[in-house]
Structures are given as structure tokens and as C-alpha cells.
Amino acid sequence: MLKDERQAFIMRQINLHNKVLSTDISAMLNISEDTVRRDLKEMAEEGKVLKVHGGAISRSFHYPFNADNAVYAQSAKQQIAQKIIKLLKNDMVILTGGGTTMIELAKSIPDNLRATFFTISPLVALELVEHRNLTVISIGGQLSPSSHVHMGASVINQLADIKVDLCLLGANGFSVQDGMTDSDWEVVQVKRAMIRAAKKLAIISIAEKLNSSQRMKVCDLNQINYLITELAPDNHFLSPYQQLDMELL
């Protein structure tokens, strides 16, 4: 087997799996690990891959983590916020959960939008109330130290009495098999109550959370009207969701 042929094979493996193990290549091609190591070293010097202990990983795969991830995630969340804003119409009644994406949204809402917001997040409420044409109503209750949203029976009770046009929820886990999932029982209860209180449901999820599952189920995919991510709707990453009965944004 020629050297170039071999390196092309390795390159293909890396493009396929984002990484290779020296031992795997060695076994697959029946060559010594030394040879693989030499190949990887050479390819790394040419900038084709990133050499790491035990093998190599794709350059593109590793790239996002070198960048300042704070800015990366934040701009994604601002992109999402811009998409959500298109769903909002005058005189709507909207119910929102918490999370940093929701706070970004609250900041980005145009000042001329006239609407009523219910929210279980005091942080979101405080941002929303800065816009003069919004009516902001906090769903009060016990404040969770970890997530900074109101939870508990009192929240559920209050949610039972209201009906809103649109519910905006952040997803913790989201996949085709399991639908929307979460890891905290209390959170699941609150989210379910929020969904019951809404005519339409929009789920916000950055792409990294897609295709991940948590232990507890919040709702099925068919209850969801909109799925909002930072990706373009025709992104291949979203293909599992494209044929489902929900609008991708």
C-alpha cells in the first residue's frame, strides 16, 4: 500500500468520525503503529489534522473550542432571539421560561411590540419590563437557587388559570426518539403546566442540545409547533426533524 493512499484513507476516516485512533488504523490496514504515528505526525505538520495522544482529531471539530466559547454561544443565542421575534405579533399573550437564551430574547424585543408576557423567571421579567409597551406578569412561587426560576405547586396552580397564545420554552434534552426531556422532576412539572396553558408551543434549543436525552420526558414532538435553533432550517443536522409536523426556524 502506498503512503499517499494510506494517508488518504486516514483522512477519510477522520472526516467520517472526526477522530482516529492509531491502534485502529494499524489494525485496519495491517501496518505497524509506528507507521500510523509517522503518517499522523506528517499530516499534522501539513495542518491536515490535529495530533493528540493516542491518535488524531479533525481540525474543524476542534476549532470551536479554541474560539472564545462565550461569544460563540452568545451570538448563537442572539440569532435565535432574532428568529423568535418574528413569531411575536402585537397584542399576543406569551408565556416564557427562563434561561440565558430567553434573557437575550427579552433584551432584543423591539420597543414597538405591544404584548403581554407571563414568565416564571424574574430575570426575564426584569428585562422585559424595560420595554415600555409590554405588560409583564410574574408567575410567582418558590425561587429555585440553581435555575433562578419560580417552581413548585403555586406556579402550577397559577398556570392552570391562564391561557396564552404562545409558550416559549428552552429545551434541556431534545431528540426524535424521546421528544423533549429534562433532568429535574420539578422542572418537568412546571414545563408541562406551561405547555398546557398555551395554544402554541415553541421550543428553543441550540444545536448542541439536539439529539440528546435526559431522564424525564416533558412532551412529545407532536405537541411542538415551532423548533428554533441557530441553524438554517435546511441544515442537514436538522434533517431528522424536517419531516415532522413542526415548523423549523
Add this chain to the structure above:
Amino acid sequence: MLKDERQAFIMRQINLHNKVLSTDISAMLNISEDTVRRDLKEMAEEGKVLKVHGGAISRSFHYPFNADNAVYAQSAKQQIAQKIIKLLKNDMVILTGGGTTMIELAKSIPDNLRATFFTISPLVALELVEHRNLTVISIGGQLSPSSHVHMGASVINQLADIKVDLCLLGANGFSVQDGMTDSDWEVVQVKRAMIRAAKKLAIISIAEKLNSSQRMKVCDLNQINYLITELAPDNHFLSPYQQLDMELL
């Protein structure tokens, strides 16, 4: 699994949830906690995450309300906060209003105080919940754009159902002739409901608000159990109140 791959996974978890627990990562990836700890330590040294006891948190995760925002008459308000803290005992149930003094108080509460706080102010709630031994319950309702507290009929209704040991209220106007007064009808209604819900009432006022009157009456002086100012109790400025049936602090 490659080390870099593992660290990328941890990084993703941190971006998603703003934090990770060593034990969770260990369980998710089936690796020893030692390895996770070493990874987190290494990543912390590279400045990617902030290491904390039990795991790590995102470097970009900042609590939205920095302590360094200048507050008018701050030192006076901190003095007042110190005096109020002396009124607080373990297992008390306390109801508070809003205002910068109350926020200062919330920050200054000792971490070992074990108590339940009801509050109509989301800002106060968010500060209180940072203390681990406190249970914080927001009285929800329409959020006032100007005063940043919850107001309206729903607040009154909820207050009718609770009974607390101590109510802490900031005064807008306060004088011997007119008692406690305020300028906003809605605020007066909420404050009255708060007073009704409390066994004891403590009024907080910086000295310059003493001997001033607003248009609407909140309550008489004889309903007040404690008057807390930044002045010494025997200050001549307080002499009009010294013979009344309230404790000066």
C-alpha cells in the same frame, strides 16, 4: 476515548448548562472521577473553565447584577441593613418589599440564617436566593416598570393567604402627623395588604425621608413595631418618635 475528545465533551456540557459536576461527567463517560478532576484542573489552567469544589462552571457565566453598581446613599443603607439583621432569627418567616435598601439587606444577610422570605421584588428575591439556607418565595403579579416590584390585585390576593412573622417595608413619606404615606395608590394597596399579612411591622427609612408626607396614607404610627434608620436611636432628629410605642433602631 481520547483525552481531547473527553475535554471537548466537558466543554460542551459547560456551554450547555453553565456548569458540570465531576461525578456527572464520571458517570456519563464511565471514567474515574480522578480523570475528570485532572481534566477540569487542566482546562482551568488553560483558562477554559472556572474550577469550583465539586466540578467547574463556565467562565462566561456572570451573575447579571454586579455588586459594584453605585447606589445612592449606599453606606447609609448598609448601616440600616446591619440593624435589620439583628431582628432576624432562625426559622422566621419574613415579608419584604422592594427598594435599594432591601437589596442591600438581602446581600448582607449572614449565610447561616435559616429563614423563609416572601417578597414582591424580583431583585430582592434574586439576591436572597444566593444564600443557601433561605427559602425564597416570590409573590408574583404584574411587574411595575418604575418600581420593579409586583403589584396589582393578584398580589393582594396572595398576600391575603399568608401570615408572616415580620414585614419589612421601606417608607416613602413618614411623619408624626400623617404616619406612613405614599404617593401611588397601587403601592398603598399593596403595602396595606403586606401589613395585614404580618404579625410585626418594621419600617425602614433613611433620615431625609423622615418628617415628610405624601398624599396617601398607608398606616398609622401605632401599627409600626420597629423604625429603622441609619441614625443612632437617641439622635435628636428622632426625638418626635422616641415617646411613641415603637422601637427605634
Add this chain to the structure above:
DNA sequence: TTGAAACATGCTAAAACACGCATAATCAGA
């Protein structure tokens, strides 16, 4: 104050590595 969890540290085994060297494969020019 106390017990459990998280931690630091040192150690060990295994894996991955670098290096030198011998051998095998490849290539260029006769």
C-alpha cells in the same frame, strides 16, 4: 461539630511515544 464528599498526592500498569537501527521497498540513471 461531624460525617460524607471532594480533593491532592504518590504510585502502578498499561498504553503511546521517540529514537536508532536494520531491512525492505522504491526510484533514477545506466
Add this chain to the structure above:
DNA sequence: TCTGATTATGCGTGTTTTAGCATGTTTCAA
């Protein structure tokens, strides 16, 4: 095709990295 030069490959040796474990200590929360 032959031959020498060049390059590539595999192996042995010793080193470094890694991950898990045992240990004693620190930190945290009840």
C-alpha cells in the same frame, strides 16, 4: 534489467503520558 541511492517500514529499547487506585487531607453542609 541492474545498481546504488533514497526512502519507507518494522522492530527493539527506553521514555513519557495516561488513567485508575490507595492514602490521607481539606472542604462542605447538615
